[in-house]
Amino acid sequence: MTALDRDAATPLWRQLQTDLEARLKSGEFAERFPGELALGEHYGVSRHTVRQALRQLRADGLVLAERGRQPRIAPASEIHQPMGALYSLFARVEATGLGQHSLVRALDVRADAVVADRLGLEGSTPLFHLERVRHAGDQPLALDRVWMPAEIAAPLLNADFTHTSLYAELAERAGVRLEHGSEEIHAVLPAAAERTLLHCSPTTAGFSIHRIGYSGGAPVEWRHTLVRGDRFALTADFSAQAGYRLRPAQTRTAAS
Amino acid sequence: MTALDRDAATPLWRQLQTDLEARLKSGEFAERFPGELALGEHYGVSRHTVRQALRQLRADGLVLAERGRQPRIAPASEIHQPMGALYSLFARVEATGLGQHSLVRALDVRADAVVADRLGLEGSTPLFHLERVRHAGDQPLALDRVWMPAEIAAPLLNADFTHTSLYAELAERAGVRLEHGSEEIHAVLPAAAERTLLHCSPTTAGFSIHRIGYSGGAPVEWRHTLVRGDRFALTADFSAQAGYRLRPAQTRTAAS
DNA sequence: CTCCTCATAATGTCCGGACATTCAAGGTAC
DNA sequence: GTACCTTGAATGTCCGGACATTATGAGGAG
Numbered sequence: 001m002t003a004l005d006r007d008a009a010t011p012l013w014r015q016l017q018t019d020l021e022a023r024l025k026s027g028e029f030a031e032r033f034p035g036e037l038a039l040g041e042h043y044g045v046s047r048h049t050v051r052q053a054l055r056q057l058r059a060d061g062l063v064l065a066e067r068g069r070q071p072r073i074a075p076a077s078e079i080h081q082p083m084g085a086l087y088s089l090f091a092r093v094e095a096t097g098l099g100q101h102s103l104v105r106a107l108d109v110r111a112d113a114v115v116a117d118r119l120g121l122e123g124s125t126p127l128f129h130l131e132r133v134r135h136a137g138d139q140p141l142a143l144d145r146v147w148m149p150a151e152i153a154a155p156l157l158n159a160d161f162t163h164t165s166l167y168a169e170l171a172e173r174a175g176v177r178l179e180h181g182s183e184e185i186h187a188v189l190p191a192a193a194e195r196t197l198l199h200c201s202p203t204t205a206g207f208s209i210h211r212i213g214y215s216g217g218a219p220v221e222w223r224h225t226l227v228r229g230d231r232f233a234l235t236a237d238f239s240a241q242a243g244y245r246l247r248p249a250q251t252r253t254a255a256s
Numbered sequence: 257m258t259a260l261d262r263d264a265a266t267p268l269w270r271q272l273q274t275d276l277e278a279r280l281k282s283g284e285f286a287e288r289f290p291g292e293l294a295l296g297e298h299y300g301v302s303r304h305t306v307r308q309a310l311r312q313l314r315a316d317g318l319v320l321a322e323r324g325r326q327p328r329i330a331p332a333s334e335i336h337q338p339m340g341a342l343y344s345l346f347a348r349v350e351a352t353g354l355g356q357h358s359l360v361r362a363l364d365v366r367a368d369a370v371v372a373d374r375l376g377l378e379g380s381t382p383l384f385h386l387e388r389v390r391h392a393g394d395q396p397l398a399l400d401r402v403w404m405p406a407e408i409a410a411p412l413l414n415a416d417f418t419h420t421s422l423y424a425e426l427a428e429r430a431g432v433r434l435e436h437g438s439e440e441i442h443a444v445l446p447a448a449a450e451r452t453l454l455h456c457s458p459t460t461a462g463f464s465i466h467r468i469g470y471s472g473g474a475p476v477e478w479r480h481t482l483v484r485g486d487r488f489a490l491t492a493d494f495s496a497q498a499g500y501r502l503r504p505a506q507t508r509t510a511a512s
Numbered sequence: 513c514t515c516c517t518c519a520t521a522a523t524g525t526c527c528g529g530a531c532a533t534t535c536a537a538g539g540t541a542c
Numbered sequence: 543g544t545a546c547c548t549t550g551a552a553t554g555t556c557c558g559g560a561c562a563t564t565a566t567g568a569g570g571a572g
Contacts, residue, residue: 011555035522046557051523067523068564084494180495182503187443187461187485205443205461205485229443229461238340239436246500247438267525291552302527307553323553324535 004043012045016053024062024073033063033071084183085209086225088246089142089232090134098137102144104161106131109154115147118212119219128153132161133197140198142227148220152176176220181213185234190226198228205229260299268301272309280318280329289319289327340439341465342481344502345398345488346390354393358400360417362387365410371403374468375475384409388417389453396454398483404476408432432476437469441490446482454484461485 004015016039023029034042040050057063064072093100107130113123128148134141146166148156155173156166171177186208190198198206207227213220238244260271272295279285290298295306313319320328349356363386369379384404390397402422411429412422427433442464446454454462463483469476494500 013555037522048558049556052555065523066565067562068566069522070566071522084500085492180493182491182493185490185492187463187483189445189459189461203445205445207443227443234441235438236341236441237436237438244340244500244502269525293552304528305526308525321553322535323533325552326536327552 004045013049013052016043016045016049017056020053020057021062024057029073033073035071084181084211085185085207085234085246086183086211086223086227088234088236089207089227092235092247093136093141093232100134100136100141102132102134102162104130104132107157107161109150109157112147115222118222119147119149121149121219126150128156130156130161130166139231140200140228141232142225143194143197144223144225146221146223148222152220176215178213178220179215181211181221183209183211185209187229188226194226198226200228200230207232207234260301269305269308272299272301272305273312276309276313277318280313285329289329291327340437340467341441341463341490341502342439342467342479342483344490344492345463345483348491348503349392349397349488356390356392356397356419358388358390358418360386360388363413363417365406365413368403371478374478375403375405377405377475382406384412386412386417386422395487396456396484397488398481399450399453400479400481402477402479404478408476432471434469434476435471437467437477439465439467441465443485444482450482454482456484456486463488463490 004012004019006012008015020039036047036050036054039054040047043050054063054065058065061074064074090100108128109126110129111124112127112129115127116123116125119125119127126149128150129146131143131145133143148170152174153170156169159169159173161169167178188206188208190200190204190206194206195202195204200206206229207225209223209225209227211221211223211225213223235247236244237247260268260275262268264271276295292303292306292310295310296303299306310319310321314321317330320330346356364384365382366385367380368383368385371383372379372381375381375383382405384402384406386400386402388400390400404426408430409426412425415425415429417425423434444462444464446456446460446462450462451458451460456462462485463481465479465481465483467477467479467481469479491503492500493503
């Protein structure tokens, strides 16, 4: 623990906040998170200051607090949905009731200088590579290609990707979860080879999505997905308050 | 002003907060927003309670507060950027330095049962209609069609839309600002007529964006935009904290 | 063993005060 | 008229205390 510096320019409560965040990440509070009074006594500050420091942590859901209850830290095992346009697309398909499965076309380790460069790695770095054609019901839906540093993704080489999600396997076998990333979405006309794989006509357009994903500040995946555009769409809500949010599934309910 | 009820189940600070929000919306604080001490004395509560009530309002940007400065309410005239995929697309184009202008193909009032239905209006409701081809530099960029209830948008009929933004005109002439909405983005192959307007080849795909926008709970616009897909892309960042956010312009700077 | 009661601990709410820091405006010296 | 200084007002930070409300577990009555 770092002692608080009462003469520093940064306020006490912020010092406390960053210190608590660090201790949280280190797993120090895995068993029990101390209460406000205990923290105040430990750091030598008033309860008011402790509450100010905890405010952000509680708002972010890192720490759970309720009246009368023992304070707890958020369950780390909670499955964070891999966000983004792809997730939104496939969740919508799932919501329609169609079963999804994948046809694995490649699953190996190879070197690719172009992709390695995009991941910020040396050109000769071995990369885990997975190429799948995703189906919804009987129809092919998307052509999905992923590259990840082999160092991280090696445990996935003997996984079965016909039904399971890459991110679920990644979290389980490698202990890595995507934290943030960025993607670029283009509207394209699939090439002949791609049309064959996706069983679509020459007049069908598609979404081409490039994504780079990070975990813990380091690039973890580079992905290129080509989605048939004739049956699938991105939908989103936006507002001044909530910003822009992709809608994962239809919210309209037939009930009542 | 509503007096606070100290025996109510809802906390004092929340009562204060909702009351202040109501007074804000009524325009009561247009000239001057009272300080914390003044509010405390006025409502008969401590400064601590006032600060708790103001916390949300300040976080939302409704009220601006800085040390030493007179508290102010957020400038109502501030132009809220019309969010969404379209704004993101066009802002990116603008960031490249290309000048934008539009070719107005239609600007009138007509009835359209299909569109009216999507807006939740009677089929015979007169609708303001604007159809433009947007250019970036010399090249056509998008075909943009907008329908709005004539009751709201009538003041826009004699506006010049070759250079100005629809939303800017709407805010200025009709006093209406888009508050929220939803959109659906498809990847399509433009039809022959559209290809002619957009000067693109038969192998060029495009984004087809349908949007419905609301202001004050009532539908205000229905819009269909077809964007050339060969030169433009949607880019977005996502993270567990901030969610999914379209990136309006390139953040990479060549400086330093 | 079961059910109820009660003590305990934790957060939520609210009050009071004090000092530091910063911005804006007005007044003064030149 | 301009530059500087002083003063006022406002928020930021931090402390102390008090009581209310709620969940949990221990202990006793039946």
